[in-house]
Amino acid sequence: MTLRIWFNRTFATAIHYVEMIRNNPDDLKVEIYATHPKRHSLMLQAADYSELEPTLPMDEYVKYCLDFCRKHQIDVFFPHYGLTDIAPYIEDFNQIRTKVMLSGDPELLKIVSDKGELFNKLADIEGLHIPEHYVVTTLDEFERAYTNLLTKGLDVCVKPVTAEGGAGFRIIDNAPPTIQSLYESVKPRICIGDILRLLEEHKGPVAPLMIMEHLKGSEYSVDCLGTKQQLLAAVPRKKVEGRIRALEDNNDLIRLSTAIHRRLPLQYNFNIQFIYQGDTPKLLEINPRMSGGMYTSCLSGVNFPYLALKLLLGRDVPIQEYQLNIMATHYEKEIILKHHL
Incomplete structure (x- = not known):
């Protein structure tokens, strides 16, 4: 029996994991399926079967995943993109006999x-030590949190509470950039004045941000x-x-x-x-x-x-x-x- 395994859009280094599964010590036969919105993705090169993913709202994307598993009779689905949105539909995947690699239940x-x-x-x-942090959604909350961390003598950074990897991560600078910054390596920094201006112009709550000590x-x-x-x-x-x-x-x-x-x-x-x-x-x-x-x-x-x-x-x-x-x-x-x- 050959096991059909699908990887939806994921990082290029997952090509290593495809090979580690293929070259398994139990001689388990596998057929790798991969999808990605970028046609030159390395995962598409590594797969036995590949196709381009459509760009869809998340509710439609989950339906796409179910349809893909049903159409190709996928035995095992390794989700990366949309993982937390796919999780509540685990029973739908079970009904079409697709096992989904989820590390936990939706909660x-x-x-x-x-x-x-x-x-x-x-x-x-x-x-276990947790970084000094605050979760904020408004300009006033941000200013209080930032002041409290500075008062403790800490350098401060900001990032979305639900971002993956380094998306949205910024180190907060007290001073605006100088001409010298044009000659330095690009760093994930933002001037405090720019953050305050953006939050003020937004005029309302924003998606939760975490203000925390910069480790x-x-x-x-x-x-x-x-x-x-x-x-x-x-x-x-x-x-x-x-x-x-x-x-x-x-x-x-x-x-x-x-x-x-x-x-x-x-x-x-x-x-x-x-x-x-x-x-x-x-x-x-x-x-x-x-x-x-x-x-x-x-x-x-x-x-x-x-x-x-x-x-x-x-x-x-x-x-x-x-x-x-x-x-x-x-x-x-x-x-x-x-x-x-």
Whole structure:
């Protein structure tokens, strides 16, 4: 039997996960389907079957996903785009016999995807440090939050509470740009005066923004594999410099990740991000899916995507033994596109 697996629009590095599933140790036969709105997406090149995704409102996009699974008799759906909107329709996918790789139920995914709700849910975990933060929707709320953080001697940043990755992230500057800034590298900075002007001109509440202390220490992503009952693997991956990554035997982060999993019983693949402030690791966010850099964590000996697939299929996966204290990097490699201009 050949298992039909569909990846909807996702990041280019997911091409690694396709290969890790294809080259599985159990000789499970798979056929990969991929869709993406960009015709030169690497995922379209990696798939056995590919097509362009339409641009649709989210309610229509969910219907598109159901129709795609029905039409192609998809056995397993790995959603990335629209994940939290797809989750409430899990029973519709079950009815057409498509298993969906969701790390939690809709309520759990909603908590994890909203940084404000996430911080509130985890604030009382012993030993877990939450960044100083406020969630605001108005100019007055923003000004109070910004002043409070400055009073504590903190640098300040702002980002949407539900954004993915670095979307919308800005470091707030007290001073406007100077002529010298034209000669410097582009940085995600914004002048406080510009933010205040934009909020004032908007004349009403905006979608929730998180105003928080700007964390400037070492950044870690802990790639996790789990069931609702237990964590099977947790690999701390440190951003060293540039493209250099270290798989670090960091007991503090593994312990904190285990405690977070007890509170939020995510399953399959998920990713917990921390940034150190001095010697203190502070929680940044949780991604309820495979992370873009998880392929580096697989150097530990854990085939994260394939083991998650096995769990979804109801097969036994034991607690993993793996190797840490590995330094790694990557380089560009050319790929000839199947589709020409």
